[in-house]
Each structure stands twice: as C-alpha cells, then as structure tokens.
Amino acid sequence: MSWALYATQGLHGLVYGMLLFLVSAGLTLVFGMMGILNIAHAAFYMLGAYLAWTVVHLTGSFWLALAVAPPLVGGLGMLVERFLLRRIHAFGHAYELLLTFGLFYMVSETTRWIWGSYTLQVPMPPALAGSVPFLGGQYPVYRLFILGISALICLGMAVALLRTRVGIIIRSTVSDAQMVSALGINTPLVSLGVFGSGSALAALAGVIAAPFVQADLSMGVGILVDLFVVIVIGGFGSLLGALLASLMIGELQSFGILWFPEFAMVFEFLLMAAVLILRPQGLFGEKG
Numbered sequence: 001m002s003w004a005l006y007a008t009q010g011l012h013g014l015v016y017g018m019l020l021f022l023v024s025a026g027l028t029l030v031f032g033m034m035g036i037l038n039i040a041h042a043a044f045y046m047l048g049a050y051l052a053w054t055v056v057h058l059t060g061s062f063w064l065a066l067a068v069a070p071p072l073v074g075g076l077g078m079l080v081e082r083f084l085l086r087r088i089h090a091f092g093h094a095y096e097l098l099l100t101f102g103l104f105y106m107v108s109e110t111t112r113w114i115w116g117s118y119t120l121q122v123p124m125p126p127a128l129a130g131s132v133p134f135l136g137g138q139y140p141v142y143r144l145f146i147l148g149i150s151a152l153i154c155l156g157m158a159v160a161l162l163r164t165r166v167g168i169i170i171r172s173t174v175s176d177a178q179m180v181s182a183l184g185i186n187t188p189l190v191s192l193g194v195f196g197s198g199s200a201l202a203a204l205a206g207v208i209a210a211p212f213v214q215a216d217l218s219m220g221v222g223i224l225v226d227l228f229v230v231i232v233i234g235g236f237g238s239l240l241g242a243l244l245a246s247l248m249i250g251e252l253q254s255f256g257i258l259w260f261p262e263f264a265m266v267f268e269f270l271l272m273a274a275v276l277i278l279r280p281q282g283l284f285g286e287k288g
Contacts, residue, residue, distance in 0.1 A: 004135035011134075015143045017250025018150035020214075022205035023223055024230045024242045025157060026157020026198020032174040034191055035093050036085065039100040042227060043107035044073050044199045046207025046220035050111055053120045053215045061230035062125040064210070069207045070200040077199025082194050104220065112217055132172045146208055154243065161239070167222075170194060174237050229268050233275050236286025244283060 027041045029034045055065035080103065088095045128145050131138035146246035161167035173180045173190050181245045206219070213219065226249055233239025233248065249268050275282065 002120040004137060005067070005258075006137065007135055008137065009258050010251065010252075011139065011147075012143070012250035013245065013254030015147045015250070015255065017247035018154070019149055019205055019209055020223070020226055021243050021246035022150050022208070023202050024152060024234075024246055025154075025226050025239060026201040027227055028231060028234070028237060028239055028242040029170065029194050030198050031078050031173065031231065033177065033194055034085075034096075036096045036100065037228075037231070038195075038198075039097070039224065040103035040107060041079065041198065041202050042220040042224040043104045043111075044077060044202040045209075046202030046215075046217070046222055047073055047076075047107060047111060049122070049210040049213075049215040049219055050115050050206075051203070052207040053122045053212040055113070056122055062123075065210075066204070066207050070204040073095075073206075074196040074200030076229030078192055078196035079200075081195040085195075086188065104224075106146060108217060108220060112173075115215070117217060120211070120215040124211040124214055142211060146212060149208060157239070174270075192286070215255060231282075232272050235282025235284060238282065238284035241282055241284030 023041070023045050027038055028037055030038050030041070040255075050071060051069035052062070052065040054063055055068055060067075061171060084099060084103075088099060124142050128142045132140050132141055132144070133139075157277065161171055169185055173185070173187055177187050180190075202272055209219075228243055228247060230245040234243070234245035248271065252267045252271060253264055256267045279285075
C-alpha cells in the first residue's frame with residue numbers, strides 16, 4: 001500500500017471525525033451543564049438529514065436546507081427542554097435519560113411514518129459535486145467541504161465560548177450551575193439556549209452528512225454508538241475532549257476498515273476500555 005493511500009485514509013478519518021464532533025459538541029455541553037445524556041440528540045441528527053431531503057426535493061436548493069433545518073430542529077429541542085425535561089428534572093437524571101430514550105424512538109417512528117422506510121438520496125450541490133487532484137489521485141470536493149465547514153464551526157464555537165460574555169456564562173454554568181444561579185444569572189434560560197443550540201448543531205451535521213451518507217433511518221442508531229464512545233473518551237462536559245476523541249474515532253474507523261475490516265468497530269471500544277482503565281473520568285474530564 002502506498003503512502004498516498006494512507007494519506008487519503010487519514011483525510012477520510014479527519015472528515016468523519018470533524019463531522020462527529022459537530023454532533024457531539026452540543027451533546028457534550030448539555031451533559032456538562034444539565035447532567036443529561038440526551039439520547040434524542042442522535043434522532044435530531046437524523047431529522048436534519050430528512051428535512052434536508054424535503055427542502056432539496058421541494059426547492060432544489062441544498063443551501064436553503066442548510067439554513068432552514070437547523071433552526072427548526074433547534075426550536076424542537078427548546079420545546080423538549082422547556083416542556084418535558086424541565087418538568088421532570090426534580091425526579092432525577094434517570095427519568096430524564098428515560099425520557100430522551102423514549103423521544104429517540106418517537107422521533108424515529110414519526111420519521112418513518114412521514115418519509116417511509118427507504119433510503120432517500122440527497123443530491124450534492126453542483127458546485128461541490130466534483131473532485132480535485134490529491135497525491136496523484138482524485139478526492140471528492142464534498143468531503144473537503146464537510147471538513148472545512150466543520151472546522152469553521154469548531155473555530156467559531158471556540159471563539160464564542162472563550163471570548164464572549166455568553167460563552168463565559170455557559171462555561172461557568174457547566175462548572176458550577178448553583179454558583180452562577182446565585183450570582184443572578186438565569187440558568188434555566190441558559191440551559192434552554194444550550195439545549196436548542198446543541199439540537200441545531202446536530203441537525204446541521206445531519207444536513208451536511210445527508211449527501212454524503214444519504215438520509216436513512218439507521219443514521220440515528222449508527223451515530224449514537226460513536227457519540228457514546230466520544231463522550232466517555234473525551235470526558236463528560238469537555239469540548240476539547242470531544243474534539244480529540246472524535247478525531248481519534250474517525251481515524252480508528254478509517255484505518256480499521258483499511259487494515260482489519262471485520263474488526264473495524266472493535267477498535268473504538270478497545271480504546272474506550274483502555275481510557276476507562278487508565279483515566280476513568282476521560283481524557284479531559286474532571287474527577288467527581
């Protein structure tokens with residue numbers, strides 16, 4: 001195997017890793033702030049892909065789908081947080097986990113009822129449908145688009161969280177919500193905004209992934225496993241950990257398929273087991 005092949009596989013892994021980070025970033029913030037492992041987050045990712053198909057089917061514009069789907073799903077996420085999760089918060093995190101687990105299946109079945117059980121083909125925008133020369137071969141432009149937009153959003157999140165007042169409030173709430181509330185900050189409103197933004201990010205990733213993997217009912221279940229591994233490896237509530245873990249999972253899957261296709265999915269669980277043994281709180285998580 002040539003070095004060009006290894007470089008291509010590495011780029012494949014980087015693309016999937018950044019896409020995975022887009023989905024896991026919102027889930028990581030929600031877990032860090034509210035203590036909820038939101039299983040429905042994966043369903044929002046899938047819903048974004050199906051909404052993308054609908055918008056493209058009706059208007060022919062992928063860019064309109066990119067603008068419409070995330071706010072719609074973000075609004076749905078805010079409704080879930082305000083009228084469902086907040087009402088059962090007093091009963092404990094176990095009830096919240098069960099609620100989001102049920103919501104995952106409700107969204108999946110509603111999606112099946114509206115769009116059917118068949119895979120829906122979402123065409124790539126014409127401007128991104130070609131390939132560019134890469135180490136003596138050709139590399140799809142759309143994969144580079146996924147990498148570029150994911151990197152831009154990652155950079156934007158870093159600037160927003162580190163350089164803005166809202167970002168400081170969010171990070172402080174993740175660290176100590178009770179103290180932030182005692183200082184007069186409306187933490188329920190912050191939680192509502194973070195939950196809605198996280199849901200919108202998941203839908204954005206779904207729209208971006210739709211022409212790449214196509215809209216399919218198995219999308220939610222498939223990404224859910226990787227999300228769980230990312231959260232455990234990176235550390236609960238750590239965005240830096242989620243980024244590093246997402247890239248690690250992307251590369252492990254890419255090279256695992258190249259070298260040991262029958263055991264490709266095993267490597268990420270082996271990595272998770274090793275991290276749990278050596279550092280149970282995750283790479284960047286804090287000790288409880």
